[in-house]
Amino acid sequence: MRRPPGLSARLKLTLSYAGIVIVSGTVLLVLVWFFLLRYLPDTQQGLLWRNPSRDLLTMIFGRVAAIAMVALTAFGLVGGWLLAGRMLAPLTKITDAARLAAQGSLAHRIRLPGKADEFRELSDVFDTMLEQLESHVGEQRRFAANASHELRTPLAISQSLLDLARQDPSKVDAALLDRLHTASRRAIDLTEALLLLSRGERGAFTRETVDLSLLAEEAAETLLPLAEQRGITLDVSGENATTTGSPDLLLRMVTNLVQNAIVHNVPDGQVTVHVEPQHQACVLRVENTGRHLPPDLVPTLAEPFQRGSRARTDDHAGVGLGLAIVHSVARAHGGALDLAPRPDGGLRVTIRLPSA
Numbered sequence: 001m002r003r004p005p006g007l008s009a010r011l012k013l014t015l016s017y018a019g020i021v022i023v024s025g026t027v028l029l030v031l032v033w034f035f036l037l038r039y040l041p042d043t044q045q046g047l048l049w050r051n052p053s054r055d056l057l058t059m060i061f062g063r064v065a066a067i068a069m070v071a072l073t074a075f076g077l078v079g080g081w082l083l084a085g086r087m088l089a090p091l092t093k094i095t096d097a098a099r100l101a102a103q104g105s106l107a108h109r110i111r112l113p114g115k116a117d118e119f120r121e122l123s124d125v126f127d128t129m130l131e132q133l134e135s136h137v138g139e140q141r142r143f144a145a146n147a148s149h150e151l152r153t154p155l156a157i158s159q160s161l162l163d164l165a166r167q168d169p170s171k172v173d174a175a176l177l178d179r180l181h182t183a184s185r186r187a188i189d190l191t192e193a194l195l196l197l198s199r200g201e202r203g204a205f206t207r208e209t210v211d212l213s214l215l216a217e218e219a220a221e222t223l224l225p226l227a228e229q230r231g232i233t234l235d236v237s238g239e240n241a242t243t244t245g246s247p248d249l250l251l252r253m254v255t256n257l258v259q260n261a262i263v264h265n266v267p268d269g270q271v272t273v274h275v276e277p278q279h280q281a282c283v284l285r286v287e288n289t290g291r292h293l294p295p296d297l298v299p300t301l302a303e304p305f306q307r308g309s310r311a312r313t314d315d316h317a318g319v320g321l322g323l324a325i326v327h328s329v330a331r332a333h334g335g336a337l338d339l340a341p342r343p344d345g346g347l348r349v350t351i352r353l354p355s356a
Contacts, residue, residue, distance in 0.1 A: 009084075009088060009091075010081070010084045010085055010088055011084075013080065013083075013084035013087070013088070014077060014080035014081045014084050015080070016080070017076055017079065017080030017083060017084065018073060018076030018077045018080050019076075020076070021072050021073070021075065021076030021079075021080075022069070022072060022073055022076060025068065025069055025072040026069070029065045029068070029069070032061075033061070090112050090119035090120065090123065091119060093110055093112065093123070094110055094119070094122060094123055094126055097109070097110045097126065097130070098126070101130060101133070106130055106133050106134040106137060107134065108130070109127050109130065109131075110123040110126060110127055111123070111127065112124075139303075151187060151190060151191075154183040154184070154186040154187040154190070155183075155187055157179070157183040158180055158183045158184055158187070161176055161179055161180045161183070162180070164176070190321075194321070205245070205246035205248075205249055205332075206246065207244045207245055207246065208244065208245070208246070208247060209242055209243075209244055209356050210242065210243055210244065210245055210246075210247050210250050210356075211240055211241065211242050212241045212242070212243060212250070212254070212275045212282050212284050212353070213238050213239065213240050213241055213275040215247070215250055215251050215254045216236050216238065216254055216258075216273050216275050216284065217236055218251065218254075219251065219254040219255040219257075219258045219273075220234055220236045220258060220273060222255065223255065223258050223259055223262060226259070226262055226263075227262050227271065230262060230263075230265070230267070230269075231267055231268045231269075232262050232265055232268075232269050232270065232271055233268075233269070233270045233271070234258075234262070234271050234273075235270070235271070235272050235273065236273045236274075237272075237273070237274050237275075238273075238274045238275030238276050239275065239276050239277060240277075241275050241276060241277045241282035241283070241284075241355070242282065242355065242356040243282045243333065243353040243354060243355060243356050244333075244354070244356045245332075245333040245353070246333075249329045249332070249333075250329065250333070252325065252329065253325065253326050253329040253330065253351070254273075254284065256322045256323070256325055256326050257273075257284075257286040257322075257326055257349055257351075258271065258273060258286060259322070260322045260323065261273075261286050261287070261288035261347070261349075262288070264288065264290055264347070265288050265289055265290050265346070266289055266290055266291070266345075269288060269289035269290065269346075270288065270289050271286070271287070271288045271289075272285075272286070272287045272288070273285070273286050274286075274287075277355060278352075280354070280355045281352050281353065281354060281355050282352070282353045282354070282355050283350065283351070283352055284350070284351040284353075285348065285349070285350050285351075286348075286349045287342060287346065287347070287348045287349075288346045288347060289342075289344070289345060289346045290342075290345050290346035290347065291345055291346075292341065292345045293341040293345075293346075293347060295341065298339045298340065298341055298347070299339065301323050301339055301347075302323045302324055302326070302327040302337060302339065303324060304321055304324040323337075323339075323349075326349075326351070330351050330352075330353065333353050333354070334353065334354050335351055335352050335353035335354065336351075336352050337349070337350075337351055338350040338351075338352070
């Protein structure tokens with residue numbers, strides 16, 4: 001935004017300091033005149049018939065007062081300029097850091113030394129903002145790179161299969177069509193997951209009153225054939241817990257959690273889904289049996305395309321966005337996601353949403 005030129009903050013502070021000094025000096029001189037010189041007699045004999053008289057003292061005092069006022073003005077301007085520069089030095093550093101950030105450099109930090117004051121508090125807040133921006137931009141870049149890589153794989157497979165069919169139409173059989181369908185299905189699933197993730201990040205949805213316990217039952221009913229196919233015991237329990245949000249997004253969140261718990265499990269394993277109201281919040285807890293997870297791996301599971309050691313190679317391998325979508329939907333609804341490894345193996349996922 002272009003603004004017309006004006007006085008700098010340093011010059012304004014200098015003039016303010018100098019004005020205060022001049023006003024203070026003027027008031028002091030007026031008080032001296034009012035309480036001292038006005039009581040001198042205006043006669044040739046002066047006070048107690050001795051010189052000097054009021055006229056003589058007035059002339060001498062006026063000359064000295066004028067010199068003092070000039071000295072005070074100069075002192076106020078010079079001292080105010082130096083003092084304002086010292087006071088505004090931290091603000092200059094903050095301005096330089098903001099200018100670097102505007103040019104795209106987010107790695108710079110101010111880190112003002114010294115004890116706490118308003119400027120240092122502003123500096124700390126600005127450094128925190130830069131750290132969050134740098135982290136957010138880094139996540140977006142990694143997400144774009146990973147999304148491009150994930151999309152390129154099924155598209156490259158589709159292109160190879162189509163090139164093969166074009167070169168030799170006689171090789172077009174059911175197996176090739178199945179592979180082409182699988183690659184296309186994976187690309188479509190990934191695109192839909194990316195759109196859903198973007199929708200959750202933007203919070204573009206209409207809020208309604210939703211019962212999480214009903215969503216948990218619906219998700220479990222939908223995924224029951226998958227659980228039976230894998231020999232997984234699926235148990236749903238809890239009480240009514242109402243929140244406000246998008247029924248579609250919340251259902252997708254619960255479905256992703258239950259599906260992940262079924263897919264990333266062990267043979268004859270178990271999945272437990274529990275919903276309850278708790279301290280003005282709705283709590284959804286999904287636990288599953290499985291392999292022991294390293295503690296340093298668990299925090300990364302909610303990042304996009306971070307499958308870790310839980311990756312599967314079967315038909316339900318997913319696109320690596322399951323928990324990322326869960327985290328995005330929960331955050332868009334004002335909730336929080338907590339991941340914790342179970343002592344006996346597997347994962348415990350807890351969602352806390354504001355109660356309706």
